[in-house]
Amino acid sequence: MFASLTRMFIVAAVGLLGMGVWPGSAALPPLQITIESNSPYYFPASATVSAGAPIQWDNPTASHHTVTHDGCASDGLCAFDSGSVAPNGSFALPGLPPGRYPYHCTLHPIMRGILTVVDPVPLPSAT
Ligand SMILES: [Cu+2]
Structure with missing residues (x-):
């Protein structure tokens, strides 16, 4: 009984990690970029x-295309x-x-894009 409960917890914990949801870590929205055959090529x-x-x-x-940092x-x-x-x-x-x-x-090489990575925006705090 104890072993099966432990196993259930591990399965649940791995599932949460897999979804990127874990207590204490903010879930950041993913960014999706589409490669295109015409300008702007990366959208x-x-x-x-x-x-x-x-x-x-x-x-x-x-x-075929690549996504290569300059x-x-x-x-x-x-x-x-x-x-x-x-x-x-x-x-x-x-x-x-x-x-x-x-x-x-x-x-x-005509295909060019730029990614700007910023610190996560803190949640507005009531002041
Ligand atoms: Cu290409």
Whole structure:
């Protein structure tokens, strides 16, 4: 009996973690960006998201694309690089620290986007 209750708790806890819901941690809304065949190529091309919020790029086009941080092309910090994302594929990041992240498609350098990651906005407090 005790063992089965413990097991139930573990299953419930893992389920909560899987949904990103855990007491004490604010659930941040995910950001979804769509890859397009025409300008602006990444929609929205300029996006702002809270630090730690998941970000996902979906590729509904008929071509392969990448989501590559500009820093990966230089000696700078390479924050993310999707590699080739196939048609109907997607690329997801669990979250990024605050900063500005210009990115591009290595296969089509004309494709450019920018991600701005900000500290989570604190809830308004009654003063
Ligand atoms: Cu591309």
